[in-house]
Amino acid sequence: MLNIESLRQALSVPRKIVIIPHQKPDADALGSCLALWNFFKNKGHVATVISPTQYPDFLQWMPGHEETLVYSEATHGSCQQVISEAEIIFCLDFNDLKRCEPLDVLISGNTTAIKAMVDHHQDKKDFANFEYVRVTAAATAELIYELIHLLGNDSDITPPIASCIYAGIMTDTGSFKYPATTPQIHRIVANLMEKGINHSLIHRNIYDNSTLDRLRLKGFALSERLKVIPELHTAYFVLSKADLSRFHHQIGDTEGLVNYGLSIRGVKLSVILKEDEGFVKMSLRSVGSLSVNDIARTHFNGGGHINAAGGRLPGMSIEEAERCFLEVIYSYKDTLADTNN
Ligand SMILES: [Mn+2]
Numbered sequence: 001m002l003n004i005e006s007l008r009q010a011l012s013v014p015r016k017i018v019i020i021p022h023q024k025p026d027a028d029a030l031g032s033c034l035a036l037w038n039f040f041k042n043k044g045h046v047a048t049v050i051s052p053t054q055y056p057d058f059l060q061w062m063p064g065h066e067e068t069l070v071y072s073e074a075t076h077g078s079c080q081q082v083i084s085e086a087e088i089i090f091c092l093d094f095n096d097l098k099r100c101e102p103l104d105v106l107i108s109g110n111t112t113a114i115k116a117m118v119d120h121h122q123d124k125k126d127f128a129n130f131e132y133v134r135v136t137a138a139a140t141a142e143l144i145y146e147l148i149h150l151l152g153n154d155s156d157i158t159p160p161i162a163s164c165i166y167a168g169i170m171t172d173t174g175s176f177k178y179p180a181t182t183p184q185i186h187r188i189v190a191n192l193m194e195k196g197i198n199h200s201l202i203h204r205n206i207y208d209n210s211t212l213d214r215l216r217l218k219g220f221a222l223s224e225r226l227k228v229i230p231e232l233h234t235a236y237f238v239l240s241k242a243d244l245s246r247f248h249h250q251i252g253d254t255e256g257l258v259n260y261g262l263s264i265r266g267v268k269l270s271v272i273l274k275e276d277e278g279f280v281k282m283s284l285r286s287v288g289s290l291s292v293n294d295i296a297r298t299h300f301n302g303g304g305h306i307n308a309a310g311g312r313l314p315g316m317s318i319e320e321a322e323r324c325f326l327e328v329i330y331s332y333k334d335t336l337a338d339t340n341n
Contacts, residue, residue, distance in 0.1 A: 002114065002130040004150050010088060010114060011151060015040075017047040018086040018113075020103055022094035024251060025055045027206055029093035031168035032118065032140040034064045035161045036090060039148050042158065048082050052100045056252025058209040062167065063160030071103060080106055088114045093140040095124035095133065096303075118143050122293050123303055135305075138180035141168025145188055154191070162195035167202050174259070175203075178307070217247035221257055228264060232336040234329055235261030236271040240318045244274070258283045269329070269336060273321050280321035282311040290335065299328045 002010075017040050021029035033049045040047040041064075049068040059065065071079050083089065083106040091097075095117060097104035107115065108127075117128035120137040137143050145165050148156055157165075169189060173181045176189075193199060210218075221237050228235045237257065247253070254274060261270025262285055269290060272283045282300050284292035285308050292309040296302035300311025313321045329336065 004132075007114070007116065007130050008151055011040075011043070011045070015045050015087045016082075016085055017045050017088045017090065018083055019047060019049045019090040019092060020100050020107070021049075021051055021092050022099040023052045023101065025051055025053075025059070025093070026255065027059055027171040028139045028141055028168035030055055030059050030062060030065070030068075031164040031166075031171075032092040032144045033090075034062045034068075035141065035144050035148070035164035035168075036092070037064050037067075038158065038161045038164070039152065039156055042156065043152070050079055050082065050103060052103045054251050056250070056255065058206050058252060059167075061205045062164055064164075079103065083107060084110050086110060086113045088116060090116045090118065091128065092118050092144070093120075095119045095121050097125065097127050118147060121304055122306070123297065136180065138178070138182065138185050139169045139172035141165045141172070142185065142188060144168070145192075157192070157195055159196045162192040162197045163202060166192045166197050166199060167206060170199075170203065171206065211250070211253075213247045214250070214253045217244070217249065217253055218257060218260075220247065221254070222260060226261065228261075228267065229329075230266070232269070232329060232333065233267055234269045234271070234336060235264055235267045236273065236325070237261070238318060238322050239272065239274045241275045254283075258285050261285070262287060271325065271329075273318065273325060275318040275321075276312075279312045279314040280316050280318055282313065282321075282325070284309045284311065295328070295332070300325075 019033045019036055021033045037047050037049050051068055051070045054070055069075055069079060089107055094100060097107060114130055115128040116130040118132045118140055120135055120140055122135055124133060132143055132147055134143060169185060221239060225237050225239055226235060258270050258272045261267055268287045270285045274281045284296055286292045291306045293303050293306050296309035296311040300313060302309055302311025304310055313324060
C-alpha cells in the first residue's frame with residue numbers, strides 16, 4: 001500500500017491520469033472527479049474523467065464536464081486506450097470495482113498503474129494500492145478537498161474546483177442536514193465560499209433544474225405509487241417501466257424521490273423499487289440506527305452507507321421484486337416495529 005508521500009512523489013512529474021466515478025454518477029461522484037481533474041490539469045498532468053455511464057443533465061454545468069469521456073459502444077475504443085495508458089487511476093466515490101462496470105475489466109487489465117481509491121462507503125474491497133478512505137466523511141468531495149490540501153495547498157482550490165466540491169458536499173449532506181454534517185464541513189464550505197463560488201446558483205442548477213416530465217413523475221409517484229406500512233414504519237415506491245416511460249424517464253429523474261418517504265411522520269425506512277432492463281433497482285434510506293447498508297448487502301446485492309444504500313434484484317419482474325422486498329422487511333419486523341431506534 002502506498003502512502004500519501006509516495007503518491008506525492010509519483011505526481012512530481014507530469015502523469016497520465018484517469019479519474020472514474022461510479023455508474024450513474026451523482027453530484028458527489030462527478031463533482032469529486034471534476035475537482036480532481038481541474039487540480040491535475042492545473043498542475044500540468046494529462047487527466048481524463050471517464051464515466052461508466054451517462055449522467056443527469058442537472059450536473060452538466062460542472063466545470064470541465066464537457067471534456068468527460070462517457071463510456072458507450074462508440075467510445076469503448078478510446079476508453080480502453082486511455083485506461084491502458086494511464087499511470088494513475090483514481091476511483092472516486094465507490095469501493096468495489098463492480099460499481100464502475102463495464103470499466104472494471106479495463107481497470108484490472110492495466111496492471112502497472114497506481115490504483116487510488118478515495119471513498120466514504122462501508123465495506124470496501126481491496127483493489128487499490130493507494131487508499132484515502134473514511135466512512136465517517138460526509139462526502140467523497142470532503143476527502144478530495146483534504147487530498148488537494150495534502151498534495152498541494154489551499155491556493156490550489158480555484159473557483160471551478162471549489163464549485164465541484166461544494167456540489168458534492170451539498171448533495172451528500174442533504175443540503176447540510178444529515179448527521180454527518182460536522183462543524184468541519186461548515187468550515188470547509190465557508191472556505192469554498194471565500195473562493196468566490198456562487199452557492200445559490202449551484203443549488204438552483206442541481207435542485208431547481210427539473211424538466212416538467214420529471215416533476216410530474218414525482219407527483220405521480222407520490223400520489224399513485226407510494227405505499228406505507230405503518231406497523232413497520234416503512235414507506236416504499238414501486239415504479240414500473242410503463243410508469244417511467246409515461247413520463248419519458250431520463251437518467252437522474254428519480255434521484256431524491258426516496259427521501260420523501262422519510263418525510264412522513266413515524267417513517268424510518270423508505271425504499272424505491274424501480275424496474276430496469278432485466279433487473280429491479282432499489283434505493284434505500286433510513287433514519288437512526290437502522291442500517292440499510294446491512295439490509296441491502298444481505299438481501300439485495302448492494303450496500304452503501306448506514307442510512308443510504310442501493311441494491312438490485314436481477315431477473316425479477318417488478319411484481320416479484322415487490323414480493324421479495326416485503327418478505328425481507330417483514331423478517332425485520334421486530335427491529336422496524338421498535339420505536340426506540
Ligand atoms: Mn458520496
